[in-house]
Amino acid sequence: MGTSEFSWKLADHPKLPKGKTIGLVVLDGWGEANPDKYNCIHVAETPTMDSLKKGAPEKWRLVRAHGTAVGLPSEDDMGNSEVGHNALGAGRIFAQGAKLVDYALASGKMFEGEGFKYIKESFDAGTLHLIGLLSDGGVHSRLDQLLLLLKGASEQGAKRIRVHILTDGRDVLDGSSVGFVETLENELANLREKGVDAQTASGGGRMYVTMDRYENDWGVIKRGWDAHVLGEAPYKFRSGLEAVKRLREETGANDQYLPPFVIVDENGKPVGPVVDGDAVVTINFRADRMVMLAKALEYENFDKFDRVRFPKIRYAGMLQYDGELLLPSHYLVAPPEIERTSGEYLVHNGVRTFACSETVKFGHVTFFWNGNRSGCFNPEMEEYLEIPSDSGITFNVQPKMKALEIAEKARDAILSRKFHQVRVNLPNSDMVGHTGDIEATVVACKAADEAVKMIIDAIEQVGGIYVVTADHGNAEDMVKRNKKGAPLLDKDGNIQILTSHTLQPVPLAIGGPGLAPGVRFRKDVPNGGLANVAATVMNLHGFEAPSDYEPTLVEVVDN
Ligand SMILES: O=C(O)[C@H](O)COP(=O)(O)O
Numbered sequence: 001m002g003t004s005e006f007s008w009k010l011a012d013h014p015k016l017p018k019g020k021t022i023g024l025v026v027l028d029g030w031g032e033a034n035p036d037k038y039n040c041i042h043v044a045e046t047p048t049m050d051s052l053k054k055g056a057p058e059k060w061r062l063v064r065a066h067g068t069a070v071g072l073p074s075e076d077d078m079g080n081s082e083v084g085h086n087a088l089g090a091g092r093i094f095a096q097g098a099k100l101v102d103y104a105l106a107s108g109k110m111f112e113g114e115g116f117k118y119i120k121e122s123f124d125a126g127t128l129h130l131i132g133l134l135s136d137g138g139v140h141s142r143l144d145q146l147l148l149l150l151k152g153a154s155e156q157g158a159k160r161i162r163v164h165i166l167t168d169g170r171d172v173l174d175g176s177s178v179g180f181v182e183t184l185e186n187e188l189a190n191l192r193e194k195g196v197d198a199q200t201a202s203g204g205g206r207m208y209v210t211m212d213r214y215e216n217d218w219g220v221i222k223r224g225w226d227a228h229v230l231g232e233a234p235y236k237f238r239s240g241l242e243a244v245k246r247l248r249e250e251t252g253a254n255d256q257y258l259p260p261f262v263i264v265d266e267n268g269k270p271v272g273p274v275v276d277g278d279a280v281v282t283i284n285f286r287a288d289r290m291v292m293l294a295k296a297l298e299y300e301n302f303d304k305f306d307r308v309r310f311p312k313i314r315y316a317g318m319l320q321y322d323g324e325l326l327l328p329s330h331y332l333v334a335p336p337e338i339e340r341t342s343g344e345y346l347v348h349n350g351v352r353t354f355a356c357s358e359t360v361k362f363g364h365v366t367f368f369w370n371g372n373r374s375g376c377f378n379p380e381m382e383e384y385l386e387i388p389s390d391s392g393i394t395f396n397v398q399p400k401m402k403a404l405e406i407a408e409k410a411r412d413a414i415l416s417r418k419f420h421q422v423r424v425n426l427p428n429s430d431m432v433g434h435t436g437d438i439e440a441t442v443v444a445c446k447a448a449d450e451a452v453k454m455i456i457d458a459i460e461q462v463g464g465i466y467v468v469t470a471d472h473g474n475a476e477d478m479v480k481r482n483k484k485g486a487p488l489l490d491k492d493g494n495i496q497i498l499t500s501h502t503l504q505p506v507p508l509a510i511g512g513p514g515l516a517p518g519v520r521f522r523k524d525v526p527n528g529g530l531a532n533v534a535a536t537v538m539n540l541h542g543f544e545a546p547s548d549y550e551p552t553l554v555e556v557v558d559n
């Protein structure tokens, strides 16, 4: 498409009217799976979602939400919020961070790029620090990529390497941290044999140390800063393996919430604080949970907590995490360029939009939805509302979260008739699902269902249209299964709780009094995925989608 002929103007849909209010609901972590007792959505009372499914076979379907359908490397990759909301909002499938990093490593291009050359300047005199999530979850980072980066960096002359590890247990099974640390530390030992001074330096559980998001709790970043940069933490060990094993046993914390620790030498001195002249790479490819640390590492002026020391370092992200803020300014792999999202088109075509969620998912319906772009396209046409999340708790103690508040704000926005699109993310099934607490997840699913009802009721009142979907699975399957689908037991005979997302498809339902007669789901896009939703929604707003968008899922038949 040459820029001269480009236009934001969308063609009118030949049959569908403009001006309807659309309530667009994303249930976070709400997949479709066979009913059983580990399917919290099935166990919960969810009359609203049940009626959408039962009532109208032509207005309810499943869409793919994992793997290549959302730009991930393979069909073994579960969906996640970033890629899910990117696909929903952008209407096309972009190769995502995981895939881009794989390619940059396999081709060697990573080591020829500007970002790597920049950090390499520190290899002679300084230490290379790698900080990030240590697992094979593939949502924020991948262990195999870290190992390749370690190998590549040492081949490129890094002589002293320190790894700062954040244990997972959220995108992977709880307890799996032990195996991941073992693999890492074996590799570090191999490097030491080759003359590279390489070891683990600090760490903690991802939800308690370093990986907060959307500025929900800066205390999390401070704990990480103290451990990784200052070399200070309440727990001290001689190796990462000892740290993870002993902290799990002695504090009872799970992988997600391990307290911060530092690795010390035989004299009790931390082995790897970050000091002037060092290089730092944050190895996560996904943005949301690295932006806060990136600010602390990069910004000269910073007032979120007392950094005590602000070392002069060369810092690069695995990717650039925020394209608007250009943060960090150096990165090893260029992020996907997601342009011409549906939100931007619709704003140019007069569609007034309201978007809302609570803090923990606010960036999902705004930043991720808009192709990793912060803020509104046009503040006169859009209002984005963030409801503060509870912080400092695990959401199984508050499984209703802010679902009611989000639904009330959406209801009010719909009834105000000021907006054509009222878009929300309801976090409950995902955030509580990640805690692995089955009872609480059932409560969470019920609360989300009630919120959907409130939004649909408001849509009924204004003669509008609802579109209800999800970004990936989570709460519909809370147990790890074997290939035949039977629950797996651990060595003590307990079921292995699945805290992660799943490979399941998600529902997509349309309806409401404003839906023109004859609108129904097409039968000829059986493999439709989240990226097909954007064109579908554009049609329901009365527009044709751009020709390079994934096809719409609706057709209009004459009655
Ligand atoms: O960051 C998280 O909480 C999980 O790794 C993924 O969850 P999300 O993709 O639903 O945000």
Ligand SMILES: [Mn+2]
Residues within 6 Å of the ligand: 028, 029, 080, 081, 082, 084, 430, 471, 472
């Ligand atoms: Mn999600």
Ligand SMILES: [Mn+2]
Residues within 6 Å of the ligand: 029, 081, 430, 431, 434, 474, 501
């Ligand atoms: Mn999640």
